[in-house]
Amino acid sequence: MSPRRSYDQYCSAARALDLVGDRWTLLIVRELLAGPRRYTDLHADLPGVSTDVLASRLKDMERDGLTTRRRLPPPGAAYVYELTPRGRGLLPVLQTLGEWGQAALGDRRPTDAVRAHWFALPLLRELDGAGVVEVRLDEGQFHLHVGAEDGPVYGDGPAPVEPDARLVLDADTCAAVGRGEVRLRDAVRAGRVTVTGDGPLAKALREV
């Protein structure tokens, strides 16, 4: 556990970087926006992070009020890490950062890891309103809690409740939306995304 290295500048951006500026921290937040995760799952979805750095960051984040550690009830008793409301407040930071980073995303490099739910953040920007959206790719399935005030913002696997809309799209289309080349609405109109469901979210996506 690091003794909190600080920039020691009276500036809110510098203070934010004191808390989330360390390597891996914001990517851990990205993972935890998908809901409570176990240590091993975090380690699997953050390729490259070493075990001690991950453990150290999780301790720092808990000390700083960004995450909490909770023991799951048996069976399968294990610790899970989840964001506090304060930690969830970093969603706009990750969104803004991701929006700026789109210009540098380009094509997937051979060395690049991919996880289906990494496309949740760019898709979320394309959706207004509130509701649950289930997304199916060939590579996997995830779901979005659009307009969520508390609780996870997205998650792996099928939606835990009946979704308001379902999207089916291929990886190329998803990547193009992630790169910002195509708006989700335009991809729907071009038939590259299949939208099902009766909720306002589904209707809004289908309307011209």
Next chain:
Amino acid sequence: MSPRRSYDQYCSAARALDLVGDRWTLLIVRELLAGPRRYTDLHADLPGVSTDVLASRLKDMERDGLTTRRRLPPPGAAYVYELTPRGRGLLPVLQTLGEWGQAALGDRRPTDAVRAHWFALPLLRELDGAGVVEVRLDEGQFHLHVGAEDGPVYGDGPAPVEPDARLVLDADTCAAVGRGEVRLRDAVRAGRVTVTGDGPLAKALREV
């Protein structure tokens, strides 16, 4: 010059962090949003950064298209660093980060450095429209280019042109606005900020 350590993740937020995730990089951007700066000035306004790290970051940022290095015409020929449009695109990132960091700013610690123009980012969030605003504190003077499409977003010293509005306030008020405790408009109404000028910006601030 580092050989570009990357997270190697096909995710736009991770790509952004590949470019600006290194220690000091975003704070250098914050400094350069104030316009072209010389190496020595950057070093003076980034207390704690070592000379070699600053030089290394500036090289990386130039290689990555965030900054350019330009030689000033004599007299006083020197190199200045300035942001490219791509680098200026990081303004929303710093603003979002700063907004989140406000909750952690608190009171000034004895070890905290302060510069007048570090209050430019929070003040900028409080201002709509477009125009030049000059701000006078006891500690120093700076100016804002509200709604600037290109060129510096703020700068040290008096405004280079006749400003549309002038604000005079004390450090406490400025810090309170920076911490998000007081809205600028409310501070004006409470008489803690003096607004002069005839432009729409000044009028908007004075109106109830």
Next chain:
DNA sequence: CGGCATCCGTGACGATACTG
């Protein structure tokens, strides 16, 4: 087996000194 702690080699960082 999940959840770390320990060890180790490498590289990044911070401070100071020095140079064109």
Next chain:
DNA sequence: CAGTATCGTCACGGATGCCG
């Protein structure tokens, strides 16, 4: 003034070990 050189320290990444 604008960096480069040097050096000690610390953070990081990879592997392995321990312990419930």
